[in-house]
Amino acid sequence: MAYDSFSAFLQALEIAGELKRISAPVDTDLQITELANREMKSPNGGKALLFEKPLINGKLSNFPVAINTMGSYRRLAMSLGRTSVDELADRLQCILKTKPPAKLRDAVKLLSQGMDLLHARPRRVSCGPCKEVIHRFDDKMGYGKLISLNDLPILKCWPQDGGRFITLPNVYTRDPDSGERNVGMYRMQVYDARTTGMHWQIHKVAARHGKRYYERGERMPVAVALGGDPALTFAATAPLPDGLDEILFAGFVRGRSVEMINCETVDIQVPAYSDFVLEGYVNPGELRPEGPFGDHTGFYTPVDDYSVFHLTAITHRQQAIYPATIVGIPPMEDFYMGSASVRIFLPIFRMNFPEIQDIALPAEGVFHNLVFVSIRKQYAWHAYKIMHGLWGMGQMMFSKYIVVVDEDCDVHNTSEVLFRLCANTDPQRDTSIIKNPSDALDHAPTVPTLGTHMGFDATRKLPTEGYTRPWPDMVRMSPEIQQWADDFLSGAQSLQKENL
Ligand SMILES: Cc1cc2nc3c(=O)[nH]c(=O)nc-3n(C[C@H](O)[C@H](O)[C@H](O)COP(=O)(O)O)c2cc1C
Ligand SMILES: [Mn+2]
Numbered sequence: 001m002a003y004d005s006f007s008a009f010l011q012a013l014e015i016a017g018e019l020k021r022i023s024a025p026v027d028t029d030l031q032i033t034e035l036a037n038r039e040m041k042s043p044n045g046g047k048a049l050l051f052e053k054p055l056i057n058g059k060l061s062n063f064p065v066a067i068n069t070m071g072s073y074r075r076l077a078m079s080l081g082r083t084s085v086d087e088l089a090d091r092l093q094c095i096l097k098t099k100p101p102a103k104l105r106d107a108v109k110l111l112s113q114g115m116d117l118l119h120a121r122p123r124r125v126s127c128g129p130c131k132e133v134i135h136r137f138d139d140k141m142g143y144g145k146l147i148s149l150n151d152l153p154i155l156k157c158w159p160q161d162g163g164r165f166i167t168l169p170n171v172y173t174r175d176p177d178s179g180e181r182n183v184g185m186y187r188m189q190v191y192d193a194r195t196t197g198m199h200w201q202i203h204k205v206a207a208r209h210g211k212r213y214y215e216r217g218e219r220m221p222v223a224v225a226l227g228g229d230p231a232l233t234f235a236a237t238a239p240l241p242d243g244l245d246e247i248l249f250a251g252f253v254r255g256r257s258v259e260m261i262n263c264e265t266v267d268i269q270v271p272a273y274s275d276f277v278l279e280g281y282v283n284p285g286e287l288r289p290e291g292p293f294g295d296h297t298g299f300y301t302p303v304d305d306y307s308v309f310h311l312t313a314i315t316h317r318q319q320a321i322y323p324a325t326i327v328g329i330p331p332m333e334d335f336y337m338g339s340a341s342v343r344i345f346l347p348i349f350r351m352n353f354p355e356i357q358d359i360a361l362p363a364e365g366v367f368h369n370l371v372f373v374s375i376r377k378q379y380a381w382h383a384y385k386i387m388h389g390l391w392g393m394g395q396m397m398f399s400k401y402i403v404v405v406d407e408d409c410d411v412h413n414t415s416e417v418l419f420r421l422c423a424n425t426d427p428q429r430d431t432s433i434i435k436n437p438s439d440a441l442d443h444a445p446t447v448p449t450l451g452t453h454m455g456f457d458a459t460r461k462l463p464t465e466g467y468t469r470p471w472p473d474m475v476r477m478s479p480e481i482q483q484w485a486d487d488f489l490s491g492a493q494s495l496q497k498e499n500l
């Protein structure tokens with residue numbers, strides 16, 4: 001099921017008992033964060049929160065704020081219009097199975113074709129709700145009161161943050177050479193009423209686009225969509241291969257074409273059912289200090305130079321709702337987005353590495369710091385092949401610690417993985433340290449983005465790996481006795497009930 005609007009999604013959440021309304025005024029300066037953080041830390045991610053009366057500098061905002069709308073397994077599945085994320089993974093698997101691709105490049109092509117067949121291709125429309133109210137900054141006449149970023153309930157998230165940050169922006173850019181679209185989620189620090197930062201990190205696709213505009217000496221058109229169908233927001237965060245269109249992917253996810261509309265002041269298309277659209281441009285070479293920002297690492301990211309976004313227009317729905325999230329010490333809302341990405345893309349990992357059983361990114365590792373992977377081990381040093389494979393795949397390149405376990409270990413059970421890690425490894429023999437690009441947010445490397453990564457082979461060792469002692473079996477009860485105990489206990493239970 002696809003949502004026509006962000007508010008339709010919120011209604012669905014409310015009907016499912018997944019949304020709490022807060023009707024008392026709450027300040028966008030730190031107060032919303034504190035309430036949202038407590039909610040995100042409560043069992044199973046708590047509920048989504050709708051702040052009906054957010055305050056901006058003590059004044060009531062015209063727009064409500066919704067937060068934590070994807071912050072549980074259930075809400076994340078609902079945001080994709082599904083009852084479970086596995087449903088999507090299975091559909092991707094089906095597309096890939098129709099014709100096994102030999103190379104990743106072929107896989108990207110096949111995926112695009114497969115998604116096309118499912119009628120996911122975007123559709124161009126000429127009018128849409130995101131244009132209900134139009135504020136062009138070059139044309140102040142005739143549009144009533146002109147709004148600016150000062151009128152949006154943008155959060156100051158944490159005490160040491162450098163200002164207010166837009167935390168769920170879907171940033172639309174184009175490759176100036178091929179015309180290919182990209183949508184990424186890159187936070188935006190508000191500098192003034194019509195200027196923000198653009199925190200696209202060096203390894204991300206929009207940064208690559210920006211570099212090409214810079215080399216060509218051309219202004220870079222950029223548009224930012226907020227709200228709309230949450231499947232779009234998820235697509236902006238998903239680590240899709242460069243060249244796979246996020247809008248096609250979102251169409252596949254929601255099972256319906258995304259309706260796209262031209263911007264007013266820049267040559268970019270955005271989803272017509274967005275809540276807000278910020279239009280503008282980035283000047284080649286213009287940089288400005290961005291940060292600090294309380295980041296998803298659980299630490300403040302220090303000030304660093306990033307591109308600057310100049311707004312030329314804001315358009316919005318009459319009844320627009322401002323979407324937000326906060327990041328910080330895990331677990332937070334983004335953990336569920338990351339988990340869903342891993343589940344959905346497992347078939348793609350498996351296509352390259354059929355021996356992979358399962359992958360998990362535990363919350364403590366904040367996406368890239370810790371990866372658990374289980375494999376069906378067949379030959380000596382098989383675990384190292386998998387580590388190097390993952391370190392070579394897209395954003396998995398950032399994985400700081402990879403722990404490889406045997407297929408019978410549940411990677412979603414951190415305690416079980418740690419048990420295998422401690423029991424099955426000899427530290428010198430079973431680890432490998434390599435050089436690879438590090439996440440720009442990782443504060444541990446001495447020089448930003450230049451880090452080392454470590455792999456742990458926690459699989460059982462083979463004679464061909466030089467382990468000549470017999471590898472012991474794990475202590476487990478026989479299946480027959482387990483079955484007997486199940487029967488025995490359920491019999492005892494019904495006996496107890498009869499006696500009552
Ligand atoms: C809530 C949230 C905030 C994010 N903020 C940023 C950010 O500020 N900068 C960045 O480069 N990536 C950020 N990311 C990660 C990117 O959105 C993610 O890597 C995405 O796949 C990038 O898309 P791309 O491959 O098209 O560049 C954020 C992710 C989430 C879930
Ligand atoms: Mn992308």
